[in-house]
Amino acid sequence: MAGRGKLxxxxxxxxxxxxxxxxxIGELNKNRKPNFLVVEKDTSITEIEETFKSFLARNDxxxxxxxxxIAEMIRHAIDAHMQSIPAVLxxxxxxxxxxxxxxxxLRRAKGMFSAEDFR
Amino acid sequence: xxxxxxxxxCLLLDEKLLYFMDQLELLEGKRKTLNSLIEQGWFxxxxxxxxxxxxxxxxxxxxxxxxxxxxxxVRTLENDEVEFCAVRSSRKCNDKFVKExxxxxxxxxxEEGIRRRRNTKSDVAEKKTSEDISSExxxxxxxxxxxxxxxQQDPLKWFGILVPQSLKQAQSSFxxxxxxxxxxxxxxxxxLNARQELKHDLRNNDxxxxxxxxxxxxxxxxxxxxxxxxx
Numbered sequence: 001m002a003g004r005g006k007l008x009x010x011x012x013x014x015x016x017x018x019x020x021x022x023x024x025i026g027e028l029n030k031n032r033k034p035n036f037l038v039v040e041k042d043t044s045i046t047e048i049e050e051t052f053k054s055f056l057a058r059n060d061x062x063x064x065x066x067x068x069x070i071a072e073m074i075r076h077a078i079d080a081h082m083q084s085i086p087a088v089l090x091x092x093x094x095x096x097x098x099x100x101x102x103x104x105x106l107r108r109a110k111g112m113f114s115a116e117d118f119r
Numbered sequence: 120x121x122x123x124x125x126x127x128x129c130l131l132l133d134e135k136l137l138y139f140m141d142q143l144e145l146l147e148g149k150r151k152t153l154n155s156l157i158e159q160g161w162f163x164x165x166x167x168x169x170x171x172x173x174x175x176x177x178x179x180x181x182x183x184x185x186x187x188x189x190x191x192x193v194r195t196l197e198n199d200e201v202e203f204c205a206v207r208s209s210r211k212c213n214d215k216f217v218k219e220x221x222x223x224x225x226x227x228x229x230e231e232g233i234r235r236r237r238n239t240k241s242d243v244a245e246k247k248t249s250e251d252i253s254s255e256x257x258x259x260x261x262x263x264x265x266x267x268x269x270x271q272q273d274p275l276k277w278f279g280i281l282v283p284q285s286l287k288q289a290q291s292s293f294x295x296x297x298x299x300x301x302x303x304x305x306x307x308x309x310x311l312n313a314r315q316e317l318k319h320d321l322r323n324n325d326x327x328x329x330x331x332x333x334x335x336x337x338x339x340x341x342x343x344x345x346x347x348x349x350x
Contacts, residue, residue, distance in 0.1 A: 005190025005206055008297065014178050019160045021181060022274045022286070023293035024188030024207065028181075035187075038178050062191040062203060063304050084201045085193060087304035091153070094161055098154050100147070109143060109310045 006062035009035040009055045009086070011048065011070055013093055020065065035061060039070050049074045061086045068103070069096040078104050128324050135320060139313040146306045149299060156296045163289035170283045180277045188274075189297055201308050205301040207294075 008025040010017055017038045020026070028034045037043075037051045052074055055064050068090040071078055078088055088105070092098035100106050168176040187208075194202040275282050275290060 005192045007187055008189065008191060008205075008300065015161050015164055016157075018176065018178065018181075019157070019164060019289055019293040020297070021185070022290040023297045024274060025297060026181070026185040026274070027187045028183070028185045030184075062193050063300055065300060084195075084199075084308050087201075087203065087307060089300055089303060089307075091157055098150070100150075105307045105311065106146075109307075109314050 004060075006060050006086075007035045008063045008065065009058075009061045010065040011037045011051060011055075012039060012065065012067040012091070013070075014038050014040070015094060016065075016067055016091070039067070045073050049077050052077055056081060056086060064088045065091055067091060067093040067096070068098055069093050071104070072102065075104070128320075132317070132320055132324060135313065135317050139310065139317055142306060142310045142313055146303065146310055149303050149306065153296060153299045153303060156292050156299065160289045160292035160296065163285045163292060166285035167278075167283050167289060170285065171278070176278060176286070182272075182274075182277050185274070191301055199308075199312055201305060203301040203304045205298050 007027055008020070010020045010025065012020075017036050021036065026034070026036055033054070035055070037048070039048060048070060052064070052066070055061050062085060064086050066078075066088065070093075071088075071090045081088060090098070090103050090105075164176060189205055189207050192204040192206060194204070196202060275286060278286060
């Protein structure tokens with residue numbers, strides 16, 4: 001299918017965002033909002049949540065990468081997102097290693113299997 | 120017949136469960152690779168920061184304008200699965216920018232030639248006219264003039280002309296991370312769909328096995344009763 005591809009958005013700490021921008025995913029011009037957010041110590045949870053929701057609302061973003069410790073701050077918003085696109089990927093941060101038990105997708109996938117499911 | 124159907128449905132369930140487990144294992148394997156590549160990237164960025172200076176590798180260096188070099192092509196398949204394909208833009212766009220700066224180079228030396236003359240009022244007026252000309256030409260030149268602020272340029276150039284090898288290694292790591300992210304995004308959807316299907320089939324199977332067992336119990340009770348009567 002011809003046409004412009006979609007973007008990858010990133011919400012993370014400075015090093016994470018720097019790395020992904022080095023990789024070439026960044027978009028920033030006068031007309032459009034950036035597809036990344038650098039979360040610092042003084043970044044409010046409201047701002048993070050609003051940015052996440054704005055990324056979800058955009059139809060030109062296919063994947064949202066978010067540090068897991070930031071995802072924990074807005075877990076309710078991430079859990080509420082049930083659509084396939086954009087896909088949300090939780091990634092580790094320097095100070096918080098990745099924990100599979102906290103990942104929204106894996107928790108849904110493992111779905112709290114009960115013993116009754118296998119009878 | 121009922122028993123055969125039950126066996127078939129159980130076999131089908133087993134296959135789906137194994138498929139789900141395989142996909143989950145694949146997903147966890149790719150996640151592990153992704154996490155280690157990200158950590159590698161951070162380490163390289165830290166090394167670059169150590170050699171270049173703390174403020175030289177930070178958000179302050181981000182360009183004012185940037186265009187994505189990677190795009191993700193999304194395709195929804197028939198079975199509700201989604202395919203993500205990360206495509207890095209070719210250098211064709213950069214070639215356009217390479218061609219257009221020749222027009223800048225044409226103008227540049229002329230301006231320099233004018234500017235090198237003695238700084239009189241007439242020269243100032245000439246400069247103004249040349250600036251007017253260049254501003255008129257700006258719409259044509261700007262895309263190329265953005266060589267300094269070229270949105271399509273390699274992001275490494277934001278950090279200087281000569282960057283340490285560690286920063287290039289960081290870029291390479293994160294490029295791999297980006298490609299892997301697309302694969303993981305697709306796998307996540309596969310895993311979730313498989314889980315959903317399995318749950319649905321388990322519920323259906325419970326319903327049908329429930330009916331079969333109760334029918335068998337009834338048959339057994341009837342057999343026992345008839346045996347007792349005959350006695």
